[in-house]
Amino acid sequence: xxxxxxxxxxxxxxxxxxxxxxxxxxxxxxxxxxxxxxxxxxxxxxxxxxxxxxxxxxxxxxxxxxxxxxxxxxxxxxxxxxxxxxxxxxxxxxxxxxxxxxxxxxxxxxxxxxxxxxxxxxxxxxxxxxxxxxxxxxxxxxxxxxxxxxxxxxxxxxxxxxxxxxxxxxxxxxxxxxxxxxxxxxxxxxxxxxxxxxxxxxxxxxxxxxxxxxxxxxxxxxxxxxxxxxxxxxxxxxxxxxxxxxxxxxxxxxxxxxxxxxxxxxxxxxxxxxxxxxxxxxxxxxxxxxxxxxxxxxxxxxxxxxxxxxxxxxxxxxxxxxxxxxxxxxxxxxxxxxx
Amino acid sequence: xxxxxxxxxxxxxxxxxxxxxxxxxxxxxxxxxxxxxxxxxxxxxxxxxxxxxxxxxxxxxxxxxxxxxxxxxxxxxxxxxxxxxxxxxxxxxxxxxxxxxxxxxxxxxxxxxxxxxxxxxxxxxxxxxxxxxxxxxxxxxxxxxxxxxxxxxxxxxxxxxxxxxxxxxxxxxxxxxxxxxxxxxxxxxxxxxxxxxxxxxxxxxxxxxxxxxxxxxxxxxxxxxxxxxxxxxxxxxxxxxxxxxxxxxxxxxxxxxxxxxxxxxxxxxxxxxxxxxxxxxxxxxxxxxxxxx
Numbered sequence: 287x288x289x290x291x292x293x294x295x296x297x298x299x300x301x302x303x304x305x306x307x308x309x310x311x312x313x314x315x316x317x318x319x320x321x322x323x324x325x326x327x328x329x330x331x332x333x334x335x336x337x338x339x340x341x342x343x344x345x346x347x348x349x350x351x352x353x354x355x356x357x358x359x360x361x362x363x364x365x366x367x368x369x370x371x372x373x374x375x376x377x378x379x380x381x382x383x384x385x386x387x388x389x390x391x392x393x394x395x396x397x398x399x400x401x402x403x404x405x406x407x408x409x410x411x412x413x414x415x416x417x418x419x420x421x422x423x424x425x426x427x428x429x430x431x432x433x434x435x436x437x438x439x440x441x442x443x444x445x446x447x448x449x450x451x452x453x454x455x456x457x458x459x460x461x462x463x464x465x466x467x468x469x470x471x472x473x474x475x476x477x478x479x480x481x482x483x484x485x486x487x488x489x490x491x492x493x494x495x496x497x498x499x500x501x502x503x504x505x506x507x508x509x510x511x512x513x514x515x516x517x518x519x520x521x522x523x524x525x526x527x528x529x530x531x532x533x534x535x536x537x538x539x540x541x542x543x544x545x546x547x548x549x550x551x552x553x554x555x556x557x558x559x560x561x562x563x564x565x566x567x568x569x570x571x572x573x574x575x576x577x578x579x580x581x582x583x584x585x586x587x588x589x590x591x592x593x594x595x596x597x598x599x600x601x602x603x604x605x606x607x608x609x610x611x612x613x614x615x616x617x618x619x620x621x622x623x624x625x
Numbered sequence: 626x627x628x629x630x631x632x633x634x635x636x637x638x639x640x641x642x643x644x645x646x647x648x649x650x651x652x653x654x655x656x657x658x659x660x661x662x663x664x665x666x667x668x669x670x671x672x673x674x675x676x677x678x679x680x681x682x683x684x685x686x687x688x689x690x691x692x693x694x695x696x697x698x699x700x701x702x703x704x705x706x707x708x709x710x711x712x713x714x715x716x717x718x719x720x721x722x723x724x725x726x727x728x729x730x731x732x733x734x735x736x737x738x739x740x741x742x743x744x745x746x747x748x749x750x751x752x753x754x755x756x757x758x759x760x761x762x763x764x765x766x767x768x769x770x771x772x773x774x775x776x777x778x779x780x781x782x783x784x785x786x787x788x789x790x791x792x793x794x795x796x797x798x799x800x801x802x803x804x805x806x807x808x809x810x811x812x813x814x815x816x817x818x819x820x821x822x823x824x825x826x827x828x829x830x831x832x833x834x835x836x837x838x839x840x841x842x843x844x845x846x847x848x849x850x851x852x853x854x855x856x857x858x859x860x861x862x863x864x865x866x867x868x869x870x871x872x873x874x875x876x877x878x879x880x881x882x883x884x885x886x887x888x889x890x891x892x893x894x895x896x897x898x899x900x901x902x903x904x905x906x907x908x909x910x911x912x913x914x915x916x917x918x
Contacts, residue, residue, distance in 0.1 A: 348717070352716075352717050353717075354717050354720045354721065356724070401898060401901040402901055405901065405905050408653075408716060408720070409856065409905070411659065412659065412852045412856060412897070413897060413898065413901065415848070415849055415852060416852070416893065416894035416897055416898075417894070419845075419890065419894065420890075420891055423888075424891070427885070427888070430885065430887070546721070546724065550721055580736060582733075582735035583736055585732040585735075586728070586733050586735075586736055588728060589725050589726070589728025589729035589731075589732055589733075590725070590729055592722075592724065592725030593722060593729065596718055596721050596725060597710065597711070597722070600714070600718060
C-alpha cells in the first residue's frame, strides 16, 4: 500500500493536515476581529480548542505511549495554580507565567512518571488514580500545611482584580489558538517522527523494543512530560480566561472523566481523534448540563459510551471514518492500524 | 498509650481494608488486569445491605451471606459479557472498559438512589464498646475485623486445598501451561472474577457498619487505598495483602494521631509512591513468602 501511495501522496497528506490546522486557527482568530461583541462564540471557540488541547495532550501518553492516565487533571490543575499564584502574589503578567506553568506541570509529571513507568505492569495507571486525588488534597490544604494564604483552600482564588496585572480576553483567545497549533504540530511530529516510532514500538511489544535498543522507560517519561506540559499550559489559559480557580473546578470528577473520554471516543493514538472527541464532547456536555437537571445522567451516558466504544470500535470516530478511503485511512488511523 | 490504641484501631480497620483488596489481588493474579469496577461492586454490596437492613432488619453480618453470592454473579457476568472479549487486547483496553463499567455502576446508582443522600446502617449494638484493660474498642469494628480474619483463612484454605483453588493459583502462574494441563481456562477465569467480586461485595456489606455512604464517597477513596494495598502486598499475594492492609491502616492512624486528620487520604498515595520507588516488588518480595499463586 505504501508503495502504491508513494512519497508524493505522503507529502500531500502532510501539507493537507497542516492546511487544515492553519485554516482552523485563522478562522478562530478572525472571530474577535469580525465581531468584537461575539462573546458567546468566543466562549465556544475557546472551550473547543481548550478541550482539543487537553484531549491531544492526554492522547500522547494514553494513545501513543499506551499508558492510561486517570489523573491528568492533576497536571491541568497544577498549571492553573502556578499561574494563579504567580499572577496574584508575584504580580507577574499572566501570559509570561504560561510557559512556567507548563514546565512545572512537566516537572511534576516526571516525578510521577520516573518511579512508575520504569516498572512493567499497571503501576502507572494505578498511581495516576492517586495523583489526581492527592494533588486536589494538596491544594485544598496548601495554606494549612505551609501556614500561608496562597490557594485559599476550597474557596478558591479570584484573579485579575485589585493590583494584579490585567489581561485582555482577546489575548487569551490568541494564546489558546497558538497553543492548539503547537499541540497539533507536536502530535503530528510524534506520529511521523523517530520519537513516535519508539513509542509505538514500546506500545506494541516492550520486550522486542527493549531488545532492539529502544530506551523504553525514558521515551514514555518524555511523552508524559510533553503531555503534562501542554495540560499545564492549558490550565494556565483556563486561569486567565475564567479569572477564578478552585479545587473542584480543576480536579473535579467530571474533568477526569472528560480527559479520558474525549481521546477514547475520538480515536486513541490518532492525530485527529482527540479533536473529534473534543468537538463532540463540549457541545454535548454544554447542552446536557443545561437540559438535564440530574447531574449524574451525563456521566452515566458517558460510561455507557465508553464501554460501547471499547467493545465495538476501539479506534472511536477516527476508526469509523478511517474505513472510508485509502486517504482517510492514512489520515486518520494510527501507524499499525490498531490502538 | 495513644500509640497502642492507634495500632489496635489500625488492626481493626485492616480487616476491612484486606477484605476489599483480596479480590483485586486475586483477579490481577489470574487475568493480569486491574479490576477498576471493584469499587462499583463494593458500592452495590453496601446498598443491598442497606436495603436488606431497612426492609427486613437483616444484620449486615448476616447479609454478607446474601450479598456475596449475588456479587459473585455480578462479577461472573461482567467477565463473561465484557472482560473476556478484551483479554487479548492491550492492557489499555481492559482498563478503559472497566473504568466505563465503574462509571455506569457509580453514576447509575447515583441516578437511581438520589446521589447526595448519605445512608448508614445502625443496628442495636452499634454504640456498644468492649473494654480491654485501658483500651476501648467499638464492637462493630471488632466484628468487622473478625469477619476479615475468617474470610482470609477461608480464602487461603480454598486456594490451597480445593481443586478449583489450585486451578486459580495455577492460572496465575502460567496460563498456557494450564491449557496444556487440561484446565478450563475460560471457566476458571470467570469463577475467579466472580470470587473476587464476591469478596468486594462482602467488603461492601461489612463497611456499612463502619462508614456512612453514598454511591461515591467512601468508595473512590477506598478504591485508591486498595490499589496501594495490593501494590504494597506484591500485586498477587494474599498474605501480602493482609500485611499491607495493616501497614496502610497503621500509617494512616499514626498520621491522624500525630499530625492533621485532613491528611489521612494523602497517606495512601504517598505510601504508594514510596513503595514503587523503594521496593516495587512489595512486601511479598521482602518477606519472601510464597505467592498464593
